[in-house]
Amino acid sequence: MREKIVLIDGHSILNRAFYGLPDLTNAEGLHTNAIYGFLNILFKILDEENPQYLTVTFDVHAPTFRHEMYEQYKGTRKPMAEELRQQVPVIKEVLQAMQIATIEQAGLEADDLLGTISVDCEAKGLDVSIISGDRDTLQLATEHVKIRIPKTKQGKTEIEDYYASDVLEKYGVTPEEFIDVKALMGDTSDNIPGVPGIGEKTATKIIQEYKNIENAHEHAGELKPPRAGKNLAEYWEQAKLSKVLATINTHAEIAFDLEAAKHGNIFTKEAYEYFQRLQFKNLLGRFDVEASANEVEKYFKEVTDKKAIDAIFEKACQADIVGAAISKDAGNVLPLFSHPSGYGRIALAFGKEQIYSIPCDMHTDMEYLFSRLSEVAAHAGLFVMCDIKRYLALLPGIVRERCFDAVIAAYLLNPLKNDYTYEDIAREQLHLMIDENIEESTKACYEAYTCLKAVEPMSKKLKNTGMYRLFEEIEMPLLFTLYDMERAGIKVEAEELKMYGSRLGEQIVRLEREIYEMAGEEFNINSPKQLGVILFDKLKMPHAKKTKTGYSTAADVLDKLAPDFPIVAKILEYRQLAKLKSTYADGLANFIGKDGRIHGTFNQTITATGRISSTEPNLQNIPVRMELGRLIRKVFVPEEGFVFVDADYSQIELRILAHCSGDAQLIQAYREAKDIHRMTASQVFHTPFEKVTDLQRRNAKAVNFGIVYGISSFGLSQDLSITRKEAAKYIEHYFETYPGVKVFLDDTVNQAKEKGYVSTLFGRRRPVPELKSSNFMQRSFGERVAMNAPIQGTAADIIKVAMIGVDRELKRRKLKSRLILQVHDELLIEAEKGELAQVKEILAEQMEKAADLKVPLIVDMHTGQSWYEAK
DNA sequence: GCCTTCACG
DNA sequence: ACGTACGTGAAGGCG
Incomplete structure (x- = not known):
């Protein structure tokens, strides 16, 4: 069995990964996509090849001999993108941590290193695999040297393999002849000029017949087409230069030590730490977790004995901090004992060695576990969970002054993430890696333990970043207000909504017929692709904009066409009605509960700016701008004996701008x-x-x-x-x-560039990693974000303060009226008729005093027997 | 699952 | 030259 060496062309693979993957950034703002892609390819290769030796080559950024020759001749190479450049030293460190040999030598290109090592190793009787994204290296293929070119296809990496015979099969020439083909056809990406007028086809034909450019040059008069021969003669010097440039040096003077390339254990502790820091979650699975077998696991206990369970709850009630988790799976519990909520297990942690998982069973039902856990929440010094709002109905004992939501804290520390899992929190706050393939019981223990332990580092970070008060005085109390709003819901007239929908349906059918008539055929109007074909190909309308996939048929494009083409006006009308029916009429109807109300969800950890978002359904984008859509609001009604009060801030964002900029005119x-x-x-x-x-x-x-x-x-x-x-x-x-505004915006952007983030008046931060981008578009986006986020975010902060105040005041006065919706700068209250005056007073007061700005905060208020009337 | 479109602030 | 307004969520089409 021959031994094997894998040689990786470091820059080429990094480059490929960089352009093949979307931008990724870790918590420090470091770009990581190239490193991530590189490592994925590396692991795939190692899995397949299992080599005894391994080396990664890099170019040194000094001009190299071959390119110096050319650069004198014509221009220079494009500089590397900044996002990629910063990843190069990091991958070198990571490889070092993985005990993988790297080689770079001033004056030599990676190709020359690969070529020289490859020839050397083959001579020593090794099999060689060269991993490169660059087809140049195909000239190195032999019977024992395999060139492997990774390709990213639909997210999957596929690798094309070439031995010498494969090169011949695919390109019709031997690896050696491949150099001459390249010398003729040139390669712009590699700065090889080639011979003008000779492309891949002609070059291959010529070399197939004449074997090399020298021979072809001697027979220049016979070449076909004649123009190729003429050009080859005319550009002979350039052709010779191209051949030199295209030829990889296989006998360079290098210090390659095969013993140093011996492939050992790459899963070192240092590598593990790098992977954690880079946030390569799915690659961490490759490390032997047993070895680092989170020591804490040995304290995890699953408890089923009733007496033991009760003792645990008693102790937890006395604890300073309790971390808790609730999970779906109950292990082997019979369906008979399952709980309507779907939950079947709780876990709690209140000390290094007190971590318990408790499933429900025939002796201990879920109801009981919830009630005991609720007691713990009521008595413990601090009760910590992930996503407390989700469990509030089950744990009424939770008190707002003594609880801590780890997910909300994680969101404040980095609002740009898509989700905030306890695994992420454990890794980021505790440097604790949790294996994905573990039992539910262990998982629940980990979650409870993470909650317990993450409080300290998170609190510290919130304090260090000036966000602790935001967390404690705004976000945590808000969770309770949002919960009450969700539980209250909003009443919807189901019958009215249905009628509205069927009226739309009739109109849609009518418009459909008219559109088909005018188009001369039937097609799917909802398909932008089909619509584009009809409008721009069949009816030959001028196409103003294009999207990645074809013609744009967006409203602003169609608006411009509508005056000239009656069918376009119909299509716009159709679109409007179709949207109203599918998203609103039919969409909302699906969410009406048994109580005749819609109970949506308000999300507190979604937006980058601090706003709340609304889902299932989205109650923050109910139509209002167009009358036809606005009519939907007539089906949102207060309960019998109640009335809606809608209060919205007047131009809150511009007022914040006035305050923050201090512009005298604006103020x-x-x-x-x-x-x-x-x-x-x-x-x-x-x-x-x-x-x-x-x-x-x-x-x-x-x-x-x-x-x-x-x-x-x-x-x-x-x-x-x-x-x-x-x-x-x-x-x-x-x-x-408004010169003050200009100064303010410039300052904000400059500070953001310096610090990497912007802040609201209340201290909320938004990181802006795009500002460091070398890409003009991305950087410009970063600048706009830096200008917008403090304003939008401060407005979000202010209305949150107002919501808490309104909610608190309504409860303090024991009113039946309640807050039911928030739409960014607007609050909707379902007010008991007798309480109307008080409600208006509370809204005005709490909203206006939510922030003390240099300009007044003005609130407009309306009442009505539907949301339509009250707006 | 991604793209396009469109509803809101 | 680059090809955009900031922040969201839902539906339908398409591969």
Whole structure:
């Protein structure tokens, strides 16, 4: 059995991984996609090959001989993207930690290293596998040297293998001849000029016949097509240069030590720590977890004895901190004992050696476990869980002053993540890796233990980042308010909703027929692809925009076509109705509960800015702008004897901008209760306040919005259908009018670039890793985010404070009225009719005093017998 | 599962 | 030159 060496072309594989994978970033803001992709390929290769030797080659960033020759001749290479560059030293460290040999030598390209080592090792009787993304290396293939080229296809890595015979089969030439083919055809990515007018096809034919360029040159007169021969003669010097450039040096002077390349244990403790830091969760599974077998597991106990269980609860009640978890699986419990909630087990941890998992069974039903756990929550010094809101109905003993939600804390520490699992929290806060393949009982123990132990590091981090008060005084209390809102729900007239839906249905059928008639055929109007074919191919309409996949048929494109093509107007109408029916009429009907109310979910750990989001259904995007859609709000009604009070902040984001920027003009305008859009129009368009036209005011309003979004002339020009130049002029005039705003926005972006994050007035942070990007688009996005997040986030903070205040005051006065919805700058209260005056007073007071700004916070309020009326 | 579109602030 | 407004969630189409 021959021994084997695997040689990896480090830069080439990194490069491939970098461009083949979406951008990934770890908690430190370090880009990791290239490293991740590299390691995936590495592991795949090692699994397949199981080699005795392994070496990774790297280029050194000094100019190399072969390229120096060319760069004198023509230009230089593109610089490496910053996101990739920063990953190069890291992968080298990671490889070192994995005890994998690397080699780099000034003056030599990776290809030359690969070639030289490959020839050397083959001579020593080894099999060689070269892993590279670069087809150049195909010239190195022999009977014992295999070139392996990884390809990313639909997320999966497939590897193409080439021995010498495979090169011949696929390219029609031997590996050696492959050099000459390349010399003729050239390679722009490798800066090989080649011969003009000769591409892959011609080059291959010529070399198949004449074997090398020298011979072909001698027979230049006979080449086909004649033009190729003529060019080869004319560009002979360039062809010779290209051959030199294309030839990999297989006899370079290098210090390669085969013994040092011996492949040993790569799963070292150091490597493990790197993988943790880089947050490569699924790669961590490859490490022998038994070895590091989280010592804590030996204290996990599953308890079923009733007396023992009771003793545990007693002790937990006395503890300073208790971590708890509730899980679905109850092990072998009979269905007879299962709980309507679906839960079958609890776990609790209150000391290093007190970690218990308790399933329900015939002696101990779930009801009992919940009630005892609830007692623990009521008595323990601090009760810690993940996603407390989810369990509040089961654990009424939880007290808001003495509980800690680890998920909410994790969200504040990094609001950019998609989810906040206890596994992530354990890894990030406790450096504890949890195997995915463990029993439910063990899992529950881990979760409870994580909750117990993560409190300290998380509290410390929240304090260090200035977010502890935000956590304790806003986010934690808010969870209880959101829970009450969800439980209250909102009453919906099911019959009315159904009728609204069928009316839409009739109209949709009518429009469908008309559209098919006008198009001359039937097609799926809901398919942008089919619609694009009809409009732009069949009916030859001018196509203004394209998406990645084809023509854009978005509303703003169709709007421009509608005046000229009647069918487009019909399609827009169809779209509007189809949306109303599917998402709202039919969609909402599915969520009406047995009590005639919709109980949606308010999510507290989703948005990057601190806003709340609403799902199942989304009650924050019920139509309002168009009358037809707005009618849906008539089915949202208060209960008998109640009335809706809807209160919304007037221009809260612009007021926050006024406060934060300290701009004198803007502040004065708000203090004097001026019409801000009219005033902006007057200044930006140099028109007396009284003479501002409606159009001017509309445009000024768009500018004001744009400022909050992180203004760009392009964005504004799109919104207003004006040229970029005009938009730029508006912006310039805006900044002349409100110079404080300009200074504020510039400062905010600069500080964000320095610190890597922006903050709200209440201390909430949003990291902005995009600002470090070398990509113009990404960086610009980062700048807009830096301008927008403090404003949107502060508004989110303020209304959260108001919600807590309103909720607290309603309860303190023991009113029947209750808060039921939040729509970012708006609160909806279902008010008992006799309490109306009090409710209005509470709303106004709590909302207005939620923050003390340099400008007043103004609240508009309406009442009505439906959401339609109250808005 | 991703893309496109569209509803809201 | 790059090709965008900020923040969300749901539905339908398509591979």
